[in-house]
Every structure is written in C-alpha cells, then in structure tokens.
Amino acid sequence: MEEPTSERKSRYTYRHLNQLLKYSVDTPLRVIAHIDLDAFYAQCEMKRLGVDENTPLAVQQWQSLIAVNYPAREFNVSRHSTAVDALKACPQLKLVHVATWRAGDEHWDYRENPDIVTCKACLDPYRNESKKIISIFRAACPRVEKASIDESFLDLSVMVHERFLKWFPVLALPPPYNDPSENLPLPPKGLEVKWAGSHLPELAEDCGGQLDWDDVGMGIAAEIVEEVRGSVRKDLGYTCSAGIAQNKLLAKLGSGYKKPNQQTVVRVRAAQRFLNSFKFTKLRNLGGKLGERISEEFGTEELSALLDTPLQKLQLKLDDDIATWVYNVIRGIDRSEVNPRTLIKSMLSAKSFRPHITTTDAASKWLTIFISDICSRMEEEGVLEGKRRPKTMTLSYRSSSGAGKGRSVPIREVTKTALTAVAQNLLRGVVDDARAWPCAMLSLAVSGFEEREAGNVGIRGFLVSGDAAKDRTAPKPESSNAVEREPKRRRMGEDIGRFFTREPAAYDETPSREDLLSEDAAVDPETGDAFDNPPSSPPSATAATGDGRMFLCDRCKTSLPFEDQEEHQDWHFAKDLAQEDRAEAMRRIAPPAPSSPSSQKPKKGSGSGGGKKGSGPEKGQRKLSRK
Template sequence: MINLPDCLKDSKCIIHIDLDCFFSQVEEVRLGLDSSKPVAVQQWSSLIAVNYAARVYGVNRLISIDEAKGLCPEITLVHVPTYAPNETEPHYHTTPSRITHKSALDTYYNEGKKIFKIFRQHCSQLQKVNSDEAFLDVTTAVNERLCTSYISKRPELMDYLTGSLDGVDGGYHVDWTTSSTHLIPSLNEKARGTSYRDPSSWFDIQLSIAADLTKAIRKQVFDELHYTCSAGIAHNKTLAKLGSSMHKPNKQTVIRHHIASQFMKDITFTKIWNLGGKFGKEVKCDYNIEKAGDLWKYPLEELQHKYGDASGLWLYNIVRGVDDEEVNVIKGSKSLMSTKSICPPITSEQDLIPWYAVLSAELHSRIITNWNERHLWPKTLSISYKNSKQSKTLSKSTPMLHQCEVETSEKLRQKVKVLFEDVLDDLFPCTLLGVHATGLAPVSNDASNNNDNHTIKSFFTTKVPITSASSRFEPSSHVNKQPAALSMNPNEDLPSTKPPLPTGLTWICDRCNAPVPLGDVDEHTDYHFAFDLDNEGHQTDDINRKKRKDCEDEATTKTTPVEKRIKHLFFKPSS
C-alpha cells in the first residue's frame, strides 16, 4: 500500500451531520406529507419544529400557534404523541392538554437511533451531539481510501508524496462535482469568478474523499429512512459544524484548509460553537466585537491575562479556525427516566394516581428497549418529586424488579405506587414527578436464574445517582474540554461550552454547567433533549436555576486553583 503523504500525518477529517428539521421530517414521513408543503410540530401551545416550506411564510419556533396559522393558513400542525391519564401507550391525541397529558418523544428518539445506526456503519469514531446531530471522525477511513485507491489511480501524484502538489503541471485540481459539494470560495476564487478554482493541495484531496463518504452516508439515510440531512466537512469540529449550517437544507459544504482563517474572519462571533452563551457574550461586550476577525488584533498575551491561560489560548485559536478538540466516543447511558412537570400543582392523592400508570409505562418501554438493544438491566428503581413549598427535589429508591416480573408495566406501576405512598406527607402541592431506573449493568448468569438479582454483594456497591430534573452531578478533580449539547431551558441565559480545560475523565455541560463522567454524557444530553421539549411549557421553573447553583457550589469546592480561576468566569451568579 502507498504511504500516506507526510503533510497529512496529523491532519483530521471531521464530518458534522445535522438532520433538517428532524421532528417535522419524522411526521412528514409518518403521515406521507409533501415536504414542499408547510408543516410544523407542536407541543401544547408551542412550536418545536418548523419545516423549510413553513419558514418561507415567516413561521418559526418563537411564535404562537395562532400566529403561525395567521402567517400560513395552510400549514399542517402535528402535535407530538402524548399519554392521556392512565394510558400505558402514547397516542396522537387530537386535543391533548398539558394539565392532563404527558408528552412522549420516544417516536423521534427512536428514529434518531436508526440514523445513528447508519452513521456507525461508516464510522466508529462518532460523537452524539443530540438525537439528530453528530460529529464523525472519518480520518482512518479516508486515509485508507486515499492510499489504496485514490493515489494509485492518479500517477501524476506519485512523485509528490513527501511535498506539496505545486509541481504538478498546470496545478492539480480536485473534481468536487462528484460529491455535489459546496465549497466556500477563497478571496482569489471570488475575484476570478465561479469557474476558477485554486490549485488543490493534499489537504483538499483528503477532504474530497471525506466529501464522497459524506454523500454516501446522506444518501443511505434518505434511501432507507427518507430523511434529508446537511453536513459540513473540515479538518476540525468547529469548522465542520459551521459548514453544515451554510447551505441548508439537504446539502453539504467543505471548508478547505487554506481558507479556514479567511472563512472565520467574517463569521458572527457568537455563532461559533461554544461561544453562544455567557462566555461569548462577555468577550463580545469586553471588546465590542461582532465578527470573529474583530478579535484578531488582540495579542494572545492579553487574552490569556484577561481570561486565563487555557481560555485565552483557546479563544485566540478558535477565532482563527484552529481547533484540536477530539471527537469523543460516548458510551451508552447508565440510567433511564420518565418525568412530568405538574401545573397546576397536584394537591391530593387521587390526582396523583393516573400518573403512576403513565410514568411507569414510559419507563417500562425504555427499560425493555434498552434491554433488547444493550442487554443491560437496572439495579435500582427510584422516584423523584418536588413540591411548591421547597426548592429542592427529593427522592426515594428501592431495588429494581427482576426481568421476569416486568413483562408488562403493571408490576412496575405497583412498585412506583408504593414508593409514592411512602412520601405523601412531603409530596403536596406537587410540581414535579419522576421515575428512574439507574445502575444499568449486564445481568450475570446467576442473577438471570435467580428471582432476586440483588445479591449480598450488591449491598457493598456504590449507589448510582439519579439523573432527574434537579439531580446534582458530582464533579471530579479534572475537567474535560468536551462541549455539550442541549439547553434545559431555551430562554435562560446559561453559558455556552467552555474553552479547553485540563483533560480528564469528565465533561462540562455548557447549559447546566454540570461536570459529567464521560460514560454518562449520552444520558445527560438525552436528558436535556427530553427536558427541553417536555418541560410542559414552564420555562421559568426554578429546577434549572437550582441545578445550576448546585453545580456551581460543587465546582467551587472540588477544583484546583487553576480550574477555580476558569470556573469563576463561567459560573457567575445570576443577577
């Protein structure tokens, strides 16, 4: 096999793929709707997804249902599935009420899993951002194709494996048309017209192969699932994510190596991934900047003096398109849950009873799905609850039922009922209910053949914390630079992902600020995904503020002096 050109030894190929208006597409496919017609998905009185045909009329997720109908009378509105009182399966109810019903988003989540299954057929180095968005590090596959097929079919390249391609007669030009890829033009290309292309480099060849692979992935998603997606291809995650948003919908964009800094110069500063929250806004205010290039005139030393060594260096690099953050493969979640925010509050046990069946049924469905997919069974069943008299969320736990006892959700409901009956004195007026299955782990043969899979050994193991609407996440002494996914509250001004911090085994969520073990990141991002869309419209609920405060307190007491300095920047008290 031909050796990889020297200049590509440390060069990465990163793809960012983002489904176009994913929830809308799920409903279009399910109902056989024409994607060229306006469609939006609603939850209660809010829009949570709007397709591009509806956006032409000015419809967006920030407006009300009535406003959407006024702007676009022909729009098709589809409400997310919901559980009605005592239901054990969700349905597409005609007029669900958030007082009596619970939204069920597993339809979309399960479709997302089908998409990720396709992604994994092409790439094992995959980082889930949320249920319809991911980074793929395809460097290994691309370099293998480059060495085994691309170079050997182009003999003019054989003499240039240790240097640039400048010596190729007439310059070497990649044929980008084969992958139907959009290129961000260089200044030279803009000046000389659309038919001109800069001579290609080895970096361009590497990205062109990644573009071909991206096209194949997108085609497979459409052929098998009928969903379109947009993609960005670049040498790092920041550029790839910016690229995927450049030519939506259903297109892919390459950010080439030699135009990276030029491309970044005119990018809106707060549109850069990780700079959309408090840190980005603070930097923007400090320097009165709008574009990434506006920060170029400030020296590295000044940025490090102002924001700390790690943060300053990261900021200096990122506005120039330099990003060495790895694509982190996240393991599956270690807990499952079903939660419901209650408004108006429940004040009697009689009003509580219908929710036993609903929450147990949803959790049961997730437990069984997880067992079938990953062959893991939870060790602990827990409930969480909150009343309007106090700010903290309380919980109670018990050993999980054995698999043979959970063929249906009924025995789980009975167990949940007993747990809630034990805490009735603290429960009312109730504003939050949750049921959780934690400690997912393989089941031993002995346990499988025993009606009680909780042996003596289990009493000497560390308990797994609940991931719920106000759980506290224990930070470790190290903080990973890994960015996060979704906001718990779209309207709350929480800080975005931090610049790189000392590498370790945890990950800092850019929305709730929780340091999360890498093994729990998938679960944590799913939590944000679900909570964002299932908060029953109570976007001012103090669950988020309490969780953020808990994480700030823990971060202050369990970090090194350097980390304390950095965290001071990102964990500022709310005014």
C-alpha cells in the same frame, strides 16, 4: 490512478498519514463530517402523515412550536412563533401536535387537542426514527458519535486512509530512510478532486493553488458523505445537510452553511476565512455576558479583529482557561474526539401538576406513564436485552408548599411489571408523608446503569443443563456497532464543543440532551443567530438568552421558553433530591473512618455518640434552604 509526483514534497508527512489509522486529533489530515437532519421533527410528521414536501407544516408542543419545515419558513413562521401567531402568518399551515402520554394509559398516542393537565409530551416517535438513521450512519462509518436526536459526527479518517492507499499505492511504501517525519510526495499533477456537489467556501487569499493531500482527503470524504445522505433519503425518505472539515467545530459550522439537503466542505486553507464571516458574539457561550465583556474590553464584535489580540493580552482581561479557549475557538482549533455515543447514567420522567394533585390514585396513574416512558427508552439502550441494567429507582416529589424529598430503593428485576411494583411501593411511602400533599411535582428516575459482562447470567442460568446451559452461558460475539464506555471528562481546553448559542430546543417534561434539536445549527434564517448542541463549554461562560420569551437555565445553560421554566427547574430539583438520597444511603453503609491517635477511645458498650443533634437541617430541608 496516476502516481504522485516526486519532484516536490507535500507539507504533510508519513507520520500525519499513519495517524489517520488511530483517529488521532493531532494529524492535520484528519477528516470529520457532521450530518444534520433538516427540520427533523417536521420531516417525521410529514412522512407519517404522507404530507407533500411543499406543504407548510409545523410541529406543536402545547402552544409552542418545536419544529418548522422549510415551506412554512417562507411565510416567516419560526420556532419563536406561537401556534396562534403561526396560523396568522400562514393560514394554510398544517399544525401537528407531538404524541402524548395520558394519565393512566400505558401507551402514547397522537391526540388532536391534548390537555397539558392530563397529558405529557412524548418524543418516542422521533427517537425511533433517529435510531434508524443512526443505523445507516454506523453501517457506513465505523466511528459515529450521536450528538443529539437529529445530528451525528462521523470520523472518516480511517476510511480516507484506506482510499489513499488504494488509489495511490506509492503512499503504502515505507518512508525514505524509514523516517516517518519525511514529507509525502505531492498528489499527481492534473489530479482533479470531485467534490460531490459540495459548497466550497473561498480559500484564503494568501494561500497557493497547489493541491495537497488535505484537499484530496476532503474530496474523498465528500463522496462518502454524499453516499450516506443518499442512503438516508432512499431508505427512509429524509433529507439531511452535512459539513466536512478538519474538526468537529468547523464541520458543525459547515453543515448549517447551506440548507436544506446540501453539504459544504470547509477546506483547511479556507477555514479561517470561513470563521471570519461570523461575529464572535454569535458563537456559543460568547453571546452572553462573556461575549459582552470581551466586546467591551476590546471594542469589537468582529472575529477577524479579535484575531489580532495576542493570548497574553486576552489573559490580562480574562481567566487563563477562558482566554485560551477563546484564543483557540476563533482560530478554528478544536481537538475534541469523535466518540461513539456515551452511555447514559440515569433516566428520569417527571411531571409538574397544575392544578396540584391530591390523591394517591392520581399519582399512581402518572407512575404508570413514567414507567412506560422509561421502559421505552431502556429498550433503546439495550437494557431489556440484558446489555445494561439500572441499579436504583428514586421517586421524588415536591408539595405545593415547596417541601420536597426523594426515596430510593435498589432494583432487583428489570421488567416493566417488576419496575411498576417497585414504583408503587415507593409511592406508598410518599402517601404516608403528609408534607407531600397537595403534590406539585412528581418524578421517577432509574440510575446507576451498569454494563453486563459477556456470559454473565442470573441464578436461573445455573438451574438449566445440557445444551440449554451451554447456550445461556456462551459469550455473544462482539458487535461492530457496540458503543464504548463513557470516557472520562476531558479538560476544557481539549473539548471545544459548545460554540454556538441555540434557539429554543424541543423540550419534553423529561429533558434529555439527545432529544434537543440542533435543527439548522449554524445560522437561523429568521434571526441570524448561530447555535449548536455540542458536548462542552468553557467555565463561567453564559449563553445569550435571545428574545424576552426565553429563559436561560443557570445550571445546564439550556435556553427554553419561559412557560417551561418551572417544569425545567422541577426536573433539576428532582435530580438533586435523587442524588442527595443516594449520597445519604452511601454514607449509611460506608465503614467508619479510623480514629486519629489524639481522639478519645470510646467506652466499651457505649453508643456511637458521634452525631450532634441539631447540628444542621435534615437532608430534604438542606435542599429546600438552597431554593
């Protein structure tokens, strides 16, 4: 390939080039891709059933739609529709209910008319397909972050750097005077970037037409992403859309710009003009009270108009952190890293009962489902392979009167049989509590996940000899696809991820952020609303609730159908009880705090005498008093 020209210099430096190798968020040559499966749940069902791609199809969970394919959208069917309304709009619509667990069964199945009283929704078929797709992403790119069940971020920086040096050997030479702040030579004259059929939003009007290394890098990334999308289509039969940009914020916007089965490159010089096409009230956490407040304070909803507002003026009207976050987001600034999927700390399976259950036998049948559900997810996490293991199991309940409590015990053996035995023992303790019946909600959680060190074995590993002992104690080679430990929580200003309001998400009785669909994430064709499922949000920001059929959880900021409100609140309630129970257990085993010099020395042989009877409500009552 032709060598770069040396007459004029690039605006980028050798330091910027080398920072690509470190996945640095500081280099302006950084290249991020966001790949989003098109109507993922619907595609999974079309593949399973062998349905023609032109057949209108929607995935149903009870009376709500959680996925609608593109042929059905031509009839104005959306995820806001009920199953009844969807059939009226499109009589030939094929409705497929999600798989369900049924009380007493150990395996999920597809049922034609599942009963919400005796069944629980199951997303395992989609998780299984998602795992296959992620494997293709990770085989193609060394740094992949699974953002949800149907979308991932890929940091292509290192791959772009490798092709830079391969195609332009002069870039591999030391910088002049060994000074990394020296500017790179420009790309060769006449170089034509192949955009791999990508859509290209228009460049800013005042930018020059000179090609630079950011354009070349984006073109390389476009070819890589086209190959990855082609692999998903060829190997698994699914279509996906993609966005390629300098950061996660813009890449996510790009993936929803043109759908389905297309990709968009948001070049550096096109980024602000691209963002200006959105009203800031359509951005995540700016569509609710915060967006309304800003709109009232500054008299506009136009993102381009808000750009003229200096940071100091924003800080006069908003908290400093919020003002800084808004100032950065509307300028397309996002320093959040692409991290391998963070390891989960707990798994919970729950069910609200309508009507309430009144017998131990009924509760025991649901425990069988909970264990099967959790074991299925633990298999995906590598728990059953010995990579990770939970330390604690918690059973929580809420009675019809509103009284609730959680009980926790340590987990000693991680097998389905052993976990079932532990859960049934916990249930026997609940049976003895008269407040539990009739039971309105029951949940089971495993928590305290820890990674097993390489070569670490249980006591049985010491009871073998010879070659068997060597095999069991030998450390396993590290996998190139190994996930990293969960990173520390980043400061708000460093992780500007949650920037779009979202549509109703696919909601199971055991909500998991990874199972929430990001489907068609930038702008929904029916409503024009923008939404997303990114990793963080500014403090105190509130998302828009959409139409009157949705409610917004004030704790996790998830927008869900009103019929799921009680069940979703039960889920929070169960997690709170489990957390409180663990905290209480830690207090019981914690060593006493040292006495201060002024404290009275206790008499020998006396009891602790430190507690004050009647000083406050019991643990479970404290929780109920806050409801």
